[in-house]
Amino acid sequence: MTADAPRGVDAPPEFVQLLTPEGERVEHPDYDIELTAEEVRSLYRDLVLVRRIDLEAVALQRQGELGLWASLLGQEAAQIGSGRALTDADMAFPTYREHGVAWCRDVDPVKLLGLFRGVNHGGWDPAEHNFHLYTIVIGSQALHAVGYAMGIQRDGAEAASIVYFGDGATSQGDVNEAFIWASVRNAPVVFFCQNNQWAISEPLEKQSKIPLYKRASGFGFPGVRVDGNDVFACLAVTRKALRDAREGQGPTLIEAFTYRMGAHTTSDDPTRYRVADELEAWKLKDPIERVKAYLFKNQLADQEFFDKVEAEADTLGREIRRRCLELPDPEPEALFRHVYVDPHSIVDEEREQYLTYLAGFER
Amino acid sequence: MTTLTLAKALNEGLRRSMEDDSKVLVMGEDVGKLGGVFRVTDGLQKDFGEDRVIDTPLAESGIIGTAIGLALRGYRPVCEIQFDGFVFPAADQLITQLAKMPLRSLGKVRLPVVVRIPFGGGIGAVEHHSESPEAYFTHTAGLRVVACSNPADAYTMIQDAVRCDDPIIFFEPKRRYWDKAEVDLMAAGVPLDRARVVRQGSDVTLLAYGPMVKTCIEAAGAAEQEGRSLEVIDLRSLSPLDMDVVAGSVERTGRCVVVHEAPVFTGFGAELAARISERCFYHLESPVLRVGGFSTPYPPSRLEDHYLPDLDRVLDAVDRAFTY
Numbered sequence: 001m002t003a004d005a006p007r008g009v010d011a012p013p014e015f016v017q018l019l020t021p022e023g024e025r026v027e028h029p030d031y032d033i034e035l036t037a038e039e040v041r042s043l044y045r046d047l048v049l050v051r052r053i054d055l056e057a058v059a060l061q062r063q064g065e066l067g068l069w070a071s072l073l074g075q076e077a078a079q080i081g082s083g084r085a086l087t088d089a090d091m092a093f094p095t096y097r098e099h100g101v102a103w104c105r106d107v108d109p110v111k112l113l114g115l116f117r118g119v120n121h122g123g124w125d126p127a128e129h130n131f132h133l134y135t136i137v138i139g140s141q142a143l144h145a146v147g148y149a150m151g152i153q154r155d156g157a158e159a160a161s162i163v164y165f166g167d168g169a170t171s172q173g174d175v176n177e178a179f180i181w182a183s184v185r186n187a188p189v190v191f192f193c194q195n196n197q198w199a200i201s202e203p204l205e206k207q208s209k210i211p212l213y214k215r216a217s218g219f220g221f222p223g224v225r226v227d228g229n230d231v232f233a234c235l236a237v238t239r240k241a242l243r244d245a246r247e248g249q250g251p252t253l254i255e256a257f258t259y260r261m262g263a264h265t266t267s268d269d270p271t272r273y274r275v276a277d278e279l280e281a282w283k284l285k286d287p288i289e290r291v292k293a294y295l296f297k298n299q300l301a302d303q304e305f306f307d308k309v310e311a312e313a314d315t316l317g318r319e320i321r322r323r324c325l326e327l328p329d330p331e332p333e334a335l336f337r338h339v340y341v342d343p344h345s346i347v348d349e350e351r352e353q354y355l356t357y358l359a360g361f362e363r
Numbered sequence: 364m365t366t367l368t369l370a371k372a373l374n375e376g377l378r379r380s381m382e383d384d385s386k387v388l389v390m391g392e393d394v395g396k397l398g399g400v401f402r403v404t405d406g407l408q409k410d411f412g413e414d415r416v417i418d419t420p421l422a423e424s425g426i427i428g429t430a431i432g433l434a435l436r437g438y439r440p441v442c443e444i445q446f447d448g449f450v451f452p453a454a455d456q457l458i459t460q461l462a463k464m465p466l467r468s469l470g471k472v473r474l475p476v477v478v479r480i481p482f483g484g485g486i487g488a489v490e491h492h493s494e495s496p497e498a499y500f501t502h503t504a505g506l507r508v509v510a511c512s513n514p515a516d517a518y519t520m521i522q523d524a525v526r527c528d529d530p531i532i533f534f535e536p537k538r539r540y541w542d543k544a545e546v547d548l549m550a551a552g553v554p555l556d557r558a559r560v561v562r563q564g565s566d567v568t569l570l571a572y573g574p575m576v577k578t579c580i581e582a583a584g585a586a587e588q589e590g591r592s593l594e595v596i597d598l599r600s601l602s603p604l605d606m607d608v609v610a611g612s613v614e615r616t617g618r619c620v621v622v623h624e625a626p627v628f629t630g631f632g633a634e635l636a637a638r639i640s641e642r643c644f645y646h647l648e649s650p651v652l653r654v655g656g657f658s659t660p661y662p663p664s665r666l667e668d669h670y671l672p673d674l675d676r677v678l679d680a681v682d683r684a685f686t687y
Contacts (some may be wrong), residue, residue, distance in 0.1 A: 089633040121463075125471040133467050135458045143425055144460070147432020154414055155436070177425035184420060213529070308467055338470035343601040345556065347504070349675065 006278035008197045012211065012257060015225050020234040021285045023293025025232075028177075037300040043231050044295060045309050046211045047288045050100040053109045054075025055185055057099075058118070061266040062106075065324060066116040070097045074229070076262030077287030078194050080104065082162065084254070085242055088130065090154075090158035093145040095173035096134040097194075098164050105131035109316075120330065133172070139165055142191065146178045149187035149245075160188040160245035162238070170215065171207045179219040188245035188338025189239065191253040195259035196226060201273040204354045206284040213255035221251045228258030229287040259285070292338030330356060364547050370540040372514035373403045373479075375548065376521035377441065381411050384439060387525055390417040390428060391443030391479075400445055401481060401540050407436045423449055425458035426477065431464065438526060446537075447482040448491025454499070462505030476530045477521075481622050482510075483574045484671055485538035485666040494661055495573075495625035501602045502531045503632070508601040509555060510534035512576035513546040516559075516599065519543045519552025527555065536574035538637055558605035560612065564594035567618040567681050570609060572598040575622045575672060582677040593681065601631055609635070610642045618649035618684040622672050627655040649687035652680045 001042055011017070035043075056074050061069040072079060079100025085090060092101055111124045113360050115134060116184035122133040126310050135141035145163035152159050169175050170193060195212055197204055208215070216223030226237040234256060241252035259282040263270050295301040367375065371590035381387045382635030389404055395418040398405030403637060419426050430440035444450045450457075457478065465472050500508045507529050511517040517535070524531045553559050563582050569579040576597045583593035594612050598605065605610075607608060613619045619639055621632035636651035654672045663668050 016436045025648065121467040121470060123467075123469040123471075126468065132435070133472070135460075137455060140428065140456060140460050143428020143456065144432040147429030147434075148436050149432070149439055150429060150438025152578065154438070156465070161432075173452075174424055174428060175421075177420070177422045177428070180420050180422070181425050181429055277393065338466045338468075340507070341470075341473055344507070345528075345606070347603075 002016065003358040006275060006281050009226060009257060009278065009281040012225065015227055015257060016233045016237055017227040017230050018236060019230045019290055019294060021229070023290045023297055025138075025294065028233075031233065033232055033234040035232065039183055040291065040295060041301055041305060043080060043084065043235070044288070044291045044301070045312070046084070046100070046103065047231065047291065048078065048309050048313050049316055050076055051105045051288065052317050053103070053320060054099060056317040057113060057267060058262070060113065060321060060324055063117070064112060068117050068265050068267060068305045069116050070265045071262035072097050072099050073260045074287070075196060075230035076100055076260050076280065078228040078234050081231040082192050082238040085235050085238035086162065087159070089157065090242060091130045091132065091145070091148055091159065092162040093132045093141040093148070093161060093163040094134055094244065095138075095141070095164050095166065095169075096136050097166075102131055103165065104131040108133050109320050110323045110327070113320065117324065117327060119327050139169035139175040141165070142169070142175045143181070144162075144179035145189050146185070146187050149182065149189040151184055153185070154189050157267055158246055160190060160242045162190040162192055162242065164192050164194065166194040166199060167193065167204050167207055168202065169193075169211055174175060176346075179215070182251040183220045186216050186248070188248070189250060189251045189355055190241040190245055190258065192238065193253065193276040194256045196258050197265070198260050198270070198274065200264040200268060200296070201270075211255070213253055216253035222252040223255065225257055227253045228256030229285045230292070231287060237335065248281065317347045364545045366543055367514045367516045367518070367546045367615060368398040368541050369511070369517050369536070370401055370403050370545050372407055372518040372546050373521050373535065374407070375546075376456070376518045377404065377407060378410070378445065378523040379442070380522050381407065381415065384525075386437060386439045388415050388417060388433060388438050388440045389443070390419050390430060390440055392419060392421055392445050392627055394418060394443050399443060401537065403451070403479070403535070424456050425685060427453040427461060430476050431456065431460055431474060434476050435472065439475045441477045441479060441525060444478060444480045446492045447480055447494040447496055450480055450496060451685070457500070458503050462503045462548065465529075466482055466505060473528045474530050475525075475528045477524045477533050477535045478531070479535060480536035482534045483536050483538060484661060484667050489664070490661070491512075493565035493667065494624065495656065497601055498625060498629065498631050501631060505530065506532070507531045510536070510573035510601065511537065511599070512536060512573055512597050514542065515546045515550070516552065516597075517552060518546050518547065518548070520555060520599070522624045523555040536571055538571060538574050539577060540633040542577070544655060553599070556600045556603050556605060558596050558600070558608040559565060560594060560596045560608065562593070562595040563656065564616070566592045567594070567620060567623060567684055568609075568612040568616045569593055569595045569620050569677065571622045572601060575624060576622075578674060579622055579677060582674045582681070585674060586678060591681065597608065604638075606638060606642065611641065613639055613643045619651045620654060620677065620680045620684060622654045622677055623654055624671055626658050627653045628658045630655055649684045652684055654680045674687060
């Protein structure tokens with residue numbers, strides 16, 4: 001492949017797809033899924049709403065209200081499909097881009113905005129949502145997910161953990177160590193790699209000479225590649241991997257073949273390193289349009305339904321914008337809070353000295 | 364009272380912690396059947412099973428990363444890093460994850476993880492087996508850093524560390540593993556964040572931790588014969604730091620020598636010297652002097668006696684403290 005050729009445009013081989021970009025249902029011998037009309041409409045709603053949250057967040061960043069945002073545009077199906085495969089007892093370990101999975105785990109989107117606004121470094125309770133904190137260091141969370149899965153084994157619980165990471169993270173030592181650990185411990189964990197073709201400016205061939213899902217066989221567990229823009233396939237494949245994990249069959253690596261339609265983050269400029277044709281080609285594989293086409297063709301939803309979802313998205317966008325702007329800046333004392341659970345003489349002394357210093361300006 | 368080596372005292376402490384709380388796990392390289400290369404975990408796997416005493420793959424980042432995951436699930440892992448020089452592959456998990464995750468969660472996440480590291484030289488080892496990396500960790504907010512120096516402290520400090528809800532780097536003086544002393548298995552011990560005056564004196568304060576405490580006690584014994592009275596303080600905890608005990612002593616003696624094996628340049632002694640000068644300035648008869656390793660990588664073992672502070676280098680610094 002030459003440096004400037006469009007990437008990932010042709011469907012790769014060994015690719016689980018249940019819904020084509022044109023909205024046609026196709027069969028797969030190993031993965032099938034029965035979804036009611038209500039369930040499909042619900043997936044469609046999720047996809048539209050998380051795209052809207054993302055869009056609003058990008059706008060907030062452009063207006064100076066967020067320091068940064070990592071857009072999920074184009075990856076909605078991978079995140080909603082896998083996120084909706086989780087049971088309440090399963091535990092998800094995200095990167096910093098899993099806004100769609102956060103949505104599936106009922107994390108308030110404004111808490112995600114708080115992190116990128118600089119109000120705090122996260123702040124939701126991972127145990128309340130079974131959705132861990134965002135991890136910014138690439139791949140570190142893969143080991144946390146495996147350790148958590150080892151805890152599930154020791155508890156004898158009916159649960160699994162799932163860890164999200166990108167194509168770039170597969171080069172990290174921690175991800176490879178996590179593969180080894182999960183394999184030898186037969187840990188109930190699903191490795192969900194969203195291969196969005198780009199690690200900031202570096203294309204996949206800078207990370208791997210073989211398709212990513214094939215890495216799994218070297219570690220001794222199954223790997224599967226799924227159309228990451230097909231929410232049905234992502235749901236079916238993740239559901240099976242999680243079930244296998246819960247039933248004691250160990251880990252699975254899922255490579256969701258997708259595309260980062262936006263910049264890496266709002267600080268990035270992808271026009272410096274990728275060609276416009278590539279983006280145009282991937283627009284035709286949009287994860288939302290194909291579900292809409294499927295619902296229309298099969299008369300599972302009418303215009304009134306689509307209008308209602310659009311209106312709900314508009315309301316949600318307005319609401320999170322309003323609540324984001326209302327987020328108070330933390331008090332200076334917050335600097336010193338939660339560094340340690342037990343008292344720590346150095347932190348306590350510095351807190352007292354700094355607050356006394358600040359109080360000096362109020363006299 | 365029972366006579367125990369420092370290694371056995373740690374072993375007994377770990378055993379006690381595992382008996383008291385079924386969530387306590389031990390994990391690391393060779394900690395199971397072998398009992399650890401220093402035998403600190405000897406017999407624990409036999410008694411508590413492979414689910415609680417875990418022989419891990421040979422990957423330090425993996426040890427700390429999976430320990431974090433286990434802690435998130437409610438476990439209290441005690442990790443062993445086999446040697447000081449092998450902690451660096453785990454540095455990312457220790458610094459960016461273990462230390463910061465509780466704050467990242469605004470206090471909702473607790474990570475009661477203990478990371479045991481045999482540290483220091485003096486055993487004639489090959490490269491990477493004799494280092495003193497404590498300052499890397501005291502510089503990381505979110506971690507507590509402690510060092511034991513004797514069997515009795517080892518026994519209580521390891522239990523206190525396991526009970527603590529904060530992550531702790533627990534340094535063990537590897538050349539003192541075989542030192543024996545009386546240990547009261549019923550004693551509660553000094554609180555984990557307190558320093559202890561191990562020998563009283565009136566002329567100079569010696570500050571040490573880990574393996575150098577014994578060296579300083581010996582130096583104080585030798586100085587006494589020359590008519591000098593040295594007070595020796597075992598800091599025990601480096602982060603937090605018990606400045607009340609330190610300052611109380613230096614304000615009485617007016618002179619202070621800090622002793623550690625780590626390089627003097629930007630070592631932990633620099634922090635002590637700065638704090639003492641800020642807090643005890645009008646009591647000082649001389650600058651705080653430091654004795655430690657040189658600004659060189661740890662040398663081959665045939666040179667380590669030149670690198671490591673010994674009784675004579677400590678006493679030389681004591682003499683210099685009287686020349687101001």
